Amino acid sequence: xxxxxxxxxxxxxxxxxxxxxxxxxPVIEExxxxxxxxxxxxxxxxxxxxxxxxxxDADLSMSWHYDIETVPTVLRIENGIEVxxxxxxxxxEWLKITGLSSLGVELPDFRPGCGSLSVDPxxxxxxxxxxxxxxxxxxxxxVADAEDEFExxxxxxxxxxxxxxxxxxxxxxxxxxxxxxxxxxVVAIVxxxxxxxxxEKVAINxxxxxxxxxxxxxxxxxxxxxxxxTFNIHGVLATTMxxxxxxxxxxxxxxxxxxxxGMNVFGQGNRANLTIGRAVQLIIRxxxxxxxxxxxxxxxxxxxxxxxxxxxxxLGTPWTTLSESRGISRTTDAVTVFPGExxxxxxxxxxxxxESLTNTFAACLRTLHNxxxxxxxxxxxxxxxxxxxxxxxxxxxxxRVLSExxxxxxxxxxxxxxxxxxxxEGVPTHxxxxxxxxxxxxxxxxxxxGGGAGLFSAIIGGWANGDIGSxxxxxxxxx
Amino acid sequence: MTTSAHxxxxxxxxxxxxxxxxxxxxxxxxxxxxxxxxxxxKARGDVFIDRLEERLSEMGADVKRxxxxxxxKPAPVDLRHEISINCQVVxxxxxx
Numbered sequence: 001x002x003x004x005x006x007x008x009x010x011x012x013x014x015x016x017x018x019x020x021x022x023x024x025x026p027v028i029e030e031x032x033x034x035x036x037x038x039x040x041x042x043x044x045x046x047x048x049x050x051x052x053x054x055x056x057d058a059d060l061s062m063s064w065h066y067d068i069e070t071v072p073t074v075l076r077i078e079n080g081i082e083v084x085x086x087x088x089x090x091x092x093e094w095l096k097i098t099g100l101s102s103l104g105v106e107l108p109d110f111r112p113g114c115g116s117l118s119v120d121p122x123x124x125x126x127x128x129x130x131x132x133x134x135x136x137x138x139x140x141x142x143v144a145d146a147e148d149e150f151e152x153x154x155x156x157x158x159x160x161x162x163x164x165x166x167x168x169x170x171x172x173x174x175x176x177x178x179x180x181x182x183x184x185x186v187v188a189i190v191x192x193x194x195x196x197x198x199x200e201k202v203a204i205n206x207x208x209x210x211x212x213x214x215x216x217x218x219x220x221x222x223x224x225x226x227x228x229x230t231f232n233i234h235g236v237l238a239t240t241m242x243x244x245x246x247x248x249x250x251x252x253x254x255x256x257x258x259x260x261x262g263m264n265v266f267g268q269g270n271r272a273n274l275t276i277g278r279a280v281q282l283i284i285r286x287x288x289x290x291x292x293x294x295x296x297x298x299x300x301x302x303x304x305x306x307x308x309x310x311x312x313x314x315l316g317t318p319w320t321t322l323s324e325s326r327g328i329s330r331t332t333d334a335v336t337v338f339p340g341e342x343x344x345x346x347x348x349x350x351x352x353x354x355e356s357l358t359n360t361f362a363a364c365l366r367t368l369h370n371x372x373x374x375x376x377x378x379x380x381x382x383x384x385x386x387x388x389x390x391x392x393x394x395x396x397x398x399x400r401v402l403s404e405x406x407x408x409x410x411x412x413x414x415x416x417x418x419x420x421x422x423x424x425e426g427v428p429t430h431x432x433x434x435x436x437x438x439x440x441x442x443x444x445x446x447x448x449x450g451g452g453a454g455l456f457s458a459i460i461g462g463w464a465n466g467d468i469g470s471x472x473x474x475x476x477x478x479x
Numbered sequence: 480m481t482t483s484a485h486x487x488x489x490x491x492x493x494x495x496x497x498x499x500x501x502x503x504x505x506x507x508x509x510x511x512x513x514x515x516x517x518x519x520x521k522a523r524g525d526v527f528i529d530r531l532e533e534r535l536s537e538m539g540a541d542v543k544r545x546x547x548x549x550x551x552k553p554a555p556v557d558l559r560h561e562i563s564i565n566c567q568v569v570x571x572x573x574x575x
Contacts, residue, residue, distance in 0.1 A: 139490040144560030149486065158491050167489045195493040204491045286491045 003065040009037030011075040016048035018114035027104040043117040063118035070113040088113035125170040164208035175203040178213030188227035190288035191234035192295040209279035221477040225337040244305035246340035250323035251333030254311035261311035263451030277309030302342040317448035318392035326474040333477035339470040343458040354394040362408035378443040378462040384450035409438035510539035515566035519550040
């Protein structure tokens, strides 16, 4: 919609709800008798001011197009162009803009104005759409009057099996307020179809996932982190193994957006945790074209493929954080992505010394995927606070914990070769004389998270690691 | 044609495919099925569709008639939806 033209002279925008606007009505009456033509626009009540001719800015077109943020606003228009404006009631400013020497002598010198209806938070999304400020490029898909909009999303194959929020233009524009990036910016090339994704398309899928605008930079960072040759989301999607992108979030922003790093950290109930991970997976589906049964060939999958995203408990950790260990400052927001299966629990309620507890971790980690598989898979150890306290009391830092676990997972090749212990699975027999580590160097990640009660931790197993599979990737989150 | 406020959503996909939904498979028999006959509003199309209705009714089909407001435009979304929930089969006739 085009910007309306304004008549020359003074244009004054008011609303009845504003006490300052009511107060200045006698001043406007004085101006009507002055040398300049006066045009009054009212935003709310078309009968206000009763004593004056006025135009009802019913659709707020005039207020929107002239960026009216406060009422009253006085515009001075010459040859159709705004040459001056003042807001609220300041006698000196009103005198200057009107060229008069006396105005509103009964009034105080100054009264602040009120918010314009055109910047009312309840209206602004709708106005943004109505007046065509949006330059969104996505195809518009019409939903029939008698069609249930939630069913329509399912019918078009856009969901992960749960209902999604219909991505209306208003909602997408609101989502885009969460980033400083332009809607047309390309964020990544999304496998398996290798399609460029713009910030706009990220926002559409983030709306559908249920994100708030402040989550959008996290979704963008996670997407950047998975869509590259190092993380290899194509392989993570296509593999028959039960893995999906696990997103570990670090930095003060995790607390600002209300992420859960504590009780039930992998579970239900936290909007940010659940919707950030879900948005990434919806994008793989809708933009990348990665759907179960098509390129996604998972034998079982896991429920975390809907969303598996959580924050590290940074305030409670006795150690450096995961992102710090990967070169990012503790004050910087970051995501680390890992190709992970569902979490499994490590129970040790008796250990009060770090050696004993480490023996438990090593024994549990030994079984990952197969007790005889070595070097092929990485894992995240998510240490619960009650286990971490055992290490903290003993003065073990992050490196010590990991190196002690590694030291207990040096396994004689004779236990690992094919056929050993009656298990066909295993390493080639010529390796029987070697000692092999369960994990490659750097193949164990350590995160501190979980509720304050319970002598439990968790292990998240990975899939094919290194150049043939996936490497964990850490990316900064930028607004 | 009058419509109430249109509802639109933004396409979340890569837009490499049409946003329309997949067709269902062809039935082996029309007996007992509801067949929608969509007249596109072009002259004498109704002559053809009248005859189709006779033949389909003889075959045991339940026939419902629909009409586009104008042949120059695609069928409105509400009409498409109405046909989709009432009919198992649709025949769109063009006469020229």
